[in-house]
Amino acid sequence: MWTDKQRGIRVSQAELLCKNACGYYGNPAWQGFCSKCWRERTRKAGAQRQDAGQSNDGAPLTFSKFEEKKNTEKGRRVNTMMRLFWGSPSPPKRQESSESHTNALKAYQSLEPGDFTGFLKLLRSPPSQRLQSRCTAFLTTMEAYHDLEVQKQSDLVQDFYQNIADYFSGFSEAQVSQMMEHVEKLLMTRLHKWVFCHDSCDDEQRDLILQRRIRSLNWVTPQMLSVPFPDKRTAIAGDPFLPAITAIIEMDAKRAPQDKLACVSKCSQHVFEALSMSNNEPANADDFLSGLIYVVLKANPPRLHSNMQYVIRFGLPHSLMAGESGYYFTNLSCAVAFIEKLDGPALNLSPEEFEGYMLRRHAPSRSRGSERKQISSATQHLLEELKGRQEKLDQGMNAVKVQLKQWVEEVQTQVDKATDQSAVLQKEMTAQSELLQSCSSLVQGVLQDVDDDDAKKQSLLMLRDQDVFPQDTQC
Structure with missing residues (x-):
């Protein structure tokens, strides 16, 4: 069964550390050593090869010639570094006083972490x-000798x-790490x-x-890598690893x-x-x-090898040898x-299956018992959720x-109540109308009597007048 196999790709903590047991993180690019041990190792190997080449040129070197060669090489390195740091074969005289140097250091100490703009302003100050x-x-010299x-x-x-x-001693x-990060950003942004x-x-x-290799492995599924995907009951829109893919x-x-x-x-976060x-x-x-x-594998980042080598060659040693960033970068290298x-x-596949997938002869099969069980469990859970x-x-x-x-009953009750109230009101209006008609008839009768x-x-x-006027006429 798939669940009975070893889950994930296991790398012990000891495998992430330097082979020299210095306590820092190693890196496959340095054959398992940290940057410090690797540089010391390569320099020693280079010096041994140079000595061996010189000894094979002919007659063995005498002690005096060896000392002369050593002093010449030392002087050449000193002059080269002086030119890089000071811009001239010999360093200028110290022009800044101890007081101004102390003030400058105090100003740098007041910088907030990550305030690169403030660092540039202080760098331009007297x-x-x-x-x-x-x-x-140093920047001018590096640009002039960019063919190295x-x-x-x-x-x-x-x-x-x-x-x-x-x-910044x-x-x-x-604080030294913070200042060196500003210096690194200043230099490498230009270089x-x-x-x-x-x-x-x-x-x-x-x-x-590497790009072709990753493209040829696009058939690898998360199940093959034993990547624990989020639970199906968790409501997630899209691929949960999409932010990580975008970041890389x-x-x-x-x-x-x-x-x-x-x-x-x-x-990594x-x-x-x-x-x-x-x-x-x-x-x-x-x-x-x-x-x-x-x-x-999903992202296939552009120029991944070049970016990693750029960080290894020109990044600050403490950023790669220790801390959170060193741990994440070491895991990326792994x-x-x-x-x-x-x-x-490595994917729990036979060599024939792996070769078939690489040659596109067939796609990864979904008929494994673990996958069927996983799909069945997910379907069952989905049915329960739908139920x-x-x-x-x-x-x-x-x-x-x-x-x-309840709403219909309440509306019907209100309608019935309104109907009853309307009937009562209609009766009252009819009675009032009849009363008004009777009162009108009575008033008309009284007015008729008065007229009569x-x-x-x-x-x-008129009759009295008729009786009176004739007598007057006769007179």
């Missing part, structure tokens, strides 16, 4: 003239970091176009090879190594957030590495190394029916 001139001279091998450019940049760190470790994907290395070819793609658009590392950290949605168990380091491999060496057993929704819908419909019936009495009185008066 107390920081010496630091500004060193940075300007990329490894030599990396050594020069790392040595410059070390010398600039001495300028009175600061705490956290990016000269040193990124340099012509002296095969980064471009490695990018194409954005890395190519950044210039400073610390900004590229910030994209890696952001991507999104991976943990996506894994935390799973209801099986909390996300652990093995789940994180599996999820990160899945994100890289994910890329895993993808480059990915084979059938619960149906029950809630029925309860809601019944409640609406009861409310509708007036007529009689007029008649009597």
Whole structure:
């Protein structure tokens, strides 16, 4: 069964640390060593090869010639570094007083973390003239000698970091790291176009090879990598790993190594957030590495190898050797190394199945027992969820029916009451109308009687007048 197999891609904590047991994180690009141990190892190997080449040129070197050669080489290195730091074969006299230097350091200490704009303003101030001139001279020299091998450019940049760190020697470790991050951003934002994907290395070819490799593995499913996807009961819109995919793609658009590392950290945090949605168990380091491999396969970031090598060569050592960013970058390096060496057993596939998928002979089968069980469980859960929704819908419909019936009854009661009140009002209006009609008839009768009495009185008066007027006539 799939569940009986070892879940995830397991990398122990010891495998992430430096082989030299110095306590810092190692890196597959440095053959498992940290940046400090790797540089020391490569320098020693280079010195041994140079000594061996000199001894094979002919007669063995005498002690005096060896000392002369050593002093010449030492003087050449000193002059080169002086030109890089000071812009001239010999350093100028110290022009700034101890008081101005102290004031400048106090101003730098007052900077907020990540305030790169404030750092640039302080760098242009008169107390920081010496630091500004060193940075300007170094940038000018690096641009003039941009044809140097990329490894030599990396050594020069790392040595410059070390010398600039001495300028802030009175600061705490956290403050020194903060100042060096500003210095790194200042330098590498300007040197990016000269040193990124340099012509002296095969980064471009490695990018194409890695891109083709990731494209050929687009058939790999999350189940093959044992990536614990979020629970089906969790309402999630789209792919939960989409923010992580976006963050790792954005890395190519950044210039400073610390900004590229910030994209890696952001991507890793999104991976943990996506894994935390799973209801099986909390996300652990093995789940994180599996999820990160899945994100890289889905994203296929542009120029991934070049970006990683750029961070390794020109990034601050403490950012890669320790801390959260160092842990995330080490896991990303392990994910890329895993993808480059990915084979059938790593995905619990036979060599024939793996070869068939790589040659596109057939797609990954969905007939595995674990997948059938997973699909069956998801379907069962979906049916239960739909059944619960149906029950809630029925309860809601019944409640609406009861409310509708009560509303109809209330409306009917109000209509009946209004009808009764209308009938009573109609009766009252009829009675009042009849009363008004009777009163009108009575008034008309009284008025008629009054008119009759007036007529009689007029008649009597006329008769009386008739009796009187004839007597007057005779007279």
